[in-house]
Amino acid sequence: MVKRKLLLISNSTNFGGEYLEHCASQCRDFLSGCKTVCFVPYALTDTEGYFNKVENAFKKYNICEQVTNVAQKGGNPKEIIQSADAVFVGGGNTFRLLKKLYDNDLISLIRKRVFEENMRYMSASAGTNVSCPTIRTTNDMPILFPPSFNALQLVPFQINPHFIDKHTLESLKHNGETREQRIQEFHEELENQHVPVIGLREGAMLLVEDDTMTLCGANGAKIFANSQEIEKVTGDDLSSYLKSN
Numbered sequence: 001m002v003k004r005k006l007l008l009i010s011n012s013t014n015f016g017g018e019y020l021e022h023c024a025s026q027c028r029d030f031l032s033g034c035k036t037v038c039f040v041p042y043a044l045t046d047t048e049g050y051f052n053k054v055e056n057a058f059k060k061y062n063i064c065e066q067v068t069n070v071a072q073k074g075g076n077p078k079e080i081i082q083s084a085d086a087v088f089v090g091g092g093n094t095f096r097l098l099k100k101l102y103d104n105d106l107i108s109l110i111r112k113r114v115f116e117e118n119m120r121y122m123s124a125s126a127g128t129n130v131s132c133p134t135i136r137t138t139n140d141m142p143i144l145f146p147p148s149f150n151a152l153q154l155v156p157f158q159i160n161p162h163f164i165d166k167h168t169l170e171s172l173k174h175n176g177e178t179r180e181q182r183i184q185e186f187h188e189e190l191e192n193q194h195v196p197v198i199g200l201r202e203g204a205m206l207l208v209e210d211d212t213m214t215l216c217g218a219n220g221a222k223i224f225a226n227s228q229e230i231e232k233v234t235g236d237d238l239s240s241y242l243k244s245n
Helices: 021-030 047-060 077-082 094-103 107-116 166-171 179-188 239-243
Strands: 005-009 036-040 066-069 086-089 120-124 158-160 197-200 204-209 212-217 221-225 228-232
Touching: 005 021, 021 120, 021 204, 021 212, 036 047, 047 066, 077 107, 094 107, 107 120, 158 179, 179 197, 179 221, 197 204, 212 239
Parallel strands: 005 120, 036 066, 036 086, 086 120, 158 197
Antiparallel strands: 005 204, 197 221, 204 212, 221 228
């Protein structure tokens, strides 16, 4: 059995809602018992402002007692993560986030703490992208160049957060590429053909507890695997995808 505790959220803010409002109960349940959560704000440039936003949301929704900032001025990122019970990796630009994780030599440390030391991993958007084997299914622009597209590999499949269905785009009279087409392009490359991609709609999230995985939140997900598109709804058991590789 693979030991890990993950909450992988598609988006941090729902339309018309406040930051983390739509997933506050899931975050609170997931972090229950954790005294310290380390926030990783590397996906945005204003790391201090981002941290303050998260800290305020955690207090407002009673999510956790104490939040620390891995980008704290004068702090040691490794020591900050090492002393936390959980890590929350926020959204923003995935390429910037991954580069900063490499720059601070945090990839192997986070993996070790998740798999060997029972540290919980919670994420939204870009933070969810970097939980995957690679960041090749992000929607973001490559504004920076990380040393590699290889990411944390906490799960064996890819995720496309903020997934938007083709019919939704058509209703907006959008005639450009769809997310389905982008994911198809990913699967056209030989090395990616057998890697499932989970398209997480706004409001959806994946709860991973060791070798089990449940689709939570709202609006469900669409899974692209073996040349099929499989619709999944809230509450579905997706544990089989943890064994996909």
